[in-house]
Amino acid sequence: MCGVIGFNWKDELLLNQMCKAIKHRGPDGKGIYLDDKVSLGHNRLDILDKSGTDKQPMSDENNAIVLTYNGRVYNFPQIREELIAKGYKFKSRSDAEVILHAYEEYGTDCVQHFNGMWAFCIYDKTKNMLFLSRDRFGIKPLYYYFDGERFIFSSEIKAILEHDVPRKENRGVIFDYLYFNLTDHSEETFFKDIKRLMPSHNMIFDLSDRKLKISRYYDITKNTVESANDxxxxxxxxxxxxxxxxxxxxxxxxxxxxxxxxxxxxxxxxxxxxxxxxxxxxxxxxxxxxxxxxxxxxxxxxxxxxxxxxxxxxxxxxxxxxxxxxxxxxxxxxxxxxxxxxxxxxxxxxxxxxxxxxxGADQVLSGSSYFNGYYYYEMLKQFDVAQLFREASQYYSKSKSLIPLVYLGLRMTPGELKRYLYNHQKAPYLSRRFLEENADREDMRRHISSLQEAAYSSILFYAL
Known part of the structure; x- marks a missing residue:
């Protein structure tokens, strides 16, 4: 892993402090880039091309775009050949340079060509913007803070905290964790106003008007494969x-x-x-x-x-x-x-x-007790009680566990009753004021109605 950091003004001392805070992500080297508009940093872990020709932040041959990147684009050799055929020149064997030239050729749609895991920021001087992206399943982390003026991003929260930003707890996320046992399920983090760029999303920060635009570039529910069960x-x-x-x-x-x-x-x-x-x-x-x-x-x-x-x-x-x-x-x-x-x-x-x-295999192949509950529920809806009994009996004979039946029961429980049961079980450990304060928050899983929806949701939020 590597570390990426940056913000929308010039401050070399602060940039070096951020790099130091996440040095463990890239102990093999550090690089920084500064101009009057941005400060960008990179901590490097040598995996590909150890010759030193791909140091980051990396600029194109015209110094018009600058990249700081963490990840692996597995199909970069194929993309590299395509770009060479289009006339692009390469000075390294790295996937970072492929990302740089792919952006030159395809713009923000470059991510549609990538097969891999990534979190990166591209500084486009011509368009006066920062373009950030996170891979389809959120394997690589990317956090940011924006207060209307200051925009700060990093691979880890601790680097953002090197800035003079409020360190305040996010009580809603704490509630989701304690009450619903949810983590990493939304752009919010446990630190109020520090957010994560969600998987499958791009972000553009306009350096002129300080406007932030986030868009989704991939939706797994729209990318199903007919032969998936082969x-x-x-x-x-x-x-x-x-x-x-x-x-x-x-x-x-x-x-x-x-x-x-x-x-x-x-x-x-x-x-x-x-x-x-x-x-x-x-x-x-x-x-x-x-x-x-x-x-x-x-x-x-x-x-x-x-x-x-x-x-x-x-x-x-x-x-x-x-x-x-x-x-x-x-x-x-x-x-x-x-x-x-x-x-x-x-x-x-x-x-x-x-x-x-x-x-992630349990999520991709629906292999845990959580999914069995939805599987049992679908059999019950089809009145296939005999098959349900066989499946539950086989599961119990191997595991001596009735957990899938518990999940089946929860799936059949009305929302209001489920909330009551939650309160009865967890209220003794949470203050009444805290419960009332978060009464409008709900479990994102309550609307899941099928095994397929459960698998999609789990892949998106928990697989990786």
Missing amino acids: PGKIKDLFTDAVNRALVSDVAMGSCLSGGIDSSSIVVTMRNIDPDVQIKTFSMKFPGEAMDESLYQRAVYEKVNSVNYGVTPQPSELIEDLHELFMTQEEPFSGTSVYGQYRIMKLANETGIKVLMDGQ
């Missing part, structure tokens, strides 16, 4: 995705939980390159019911990978809390975040900069 097609797309992600000038590893998600990635990595060394990283809980070491071993022995394991202890969690909170910046909903944190830390200690990961 296992062969899914396998081909999956293999292609892993293959594209393996393009790197540094060693890569993979998380390995023992589940279908990460196991599929690791096996596919080996199928693509039979000789490359693969390092895998796993959580292990010896003697505990949740331990998946048996499944992990089956995979890493099959692909002949070097496996590294970590078993977090309660005392270590206490020691790591401050750094974990500073890394996450906002509250999170479970201890799995700490597990991921320890895995990433372990990978870094072994010299791995890039990890493949299996995040």
Whole structure:
């Protein structure tokens, strides 16, 4: 990962402070750009083209546009060839330069050509504007603050807080977190007036009149594929995705939980390159019911990978809390975040900069108890009680859990009754004033009525 930062006036000292605040995102180098209108910064993590020819912020040959970028555009070789055919010259092998020239050719529609993950800002001097974009599924973060005069953006909130901006809690978002167990579900953050650019969105900031315009460039509900249920097609797309992600000038590893998600990635990595060394990283809980070491071993022995394991202890969690909170910046909903944190830390200690990961498969393939509730509900609507009974019985025989039936019950519960149950369960821990203050806020999931809608919603907000 890299770090991108900037604001709409000139201040080198403040820009360097922001870069320092998120130096961990890019320890391999720092670059800044300043003129009378903007200050832009970049912290670099070397992944592609380590020759130094693609330092950022990066300008075009006419110094008319400037880019600061975090991410990977996996299809950049193909786009590069298309742009060369149109007459563009390249001085590096990086995807950053491809983004720069793609913007020259296609304008803000350049993002329609990208397959990857990104958060970037392009300073267009000719149009006197900043163009910011975030990838379709929000893999890369991008936050901003705008008070009508000052526009500040960054890969992380902590860099924005280097400015003299109000540090005030967002009580509505806190309510959503405590009451509905929602996070990252809207442009609002836990910090009032600091927002996130949502996935699939572009932003244009006019430097002349200080106007902000946000637009959506991609909607997953309008991009369905007819052959999506074809296992062969899914396998081909999956293999292609892993293959594209393996393009790197540094060693890569993979998380390995023992589940279908990460196991599929690791096996596919080996199928693509039979000789490359693969390092895998796993959580292990010896003697505990949740331990998946048996499944992990089956995979890493099959692909002949070097496996590294970590078993977090309660005392270590206490020691790591401050750094974990500073890394996450906002509250999170479970201890799995700490597990991921320890895995990433372990990978870094072994010299791995890039990890493949299996995040999002439950959402894409509707594989968790939450989705089973909607699946059961659809069978119930079709009066297919026999099939519903078979599915629920099979699930229980394997997991000894009735959670999908609980989700089915919640799906069938009227909104007013559900609110009453929420109040009864959570009101003892929340003040009456706080509940009344946020009485008009609602769970964004309450309007979901089908398995397909649940999958779309989950992919958009939680998959990545």
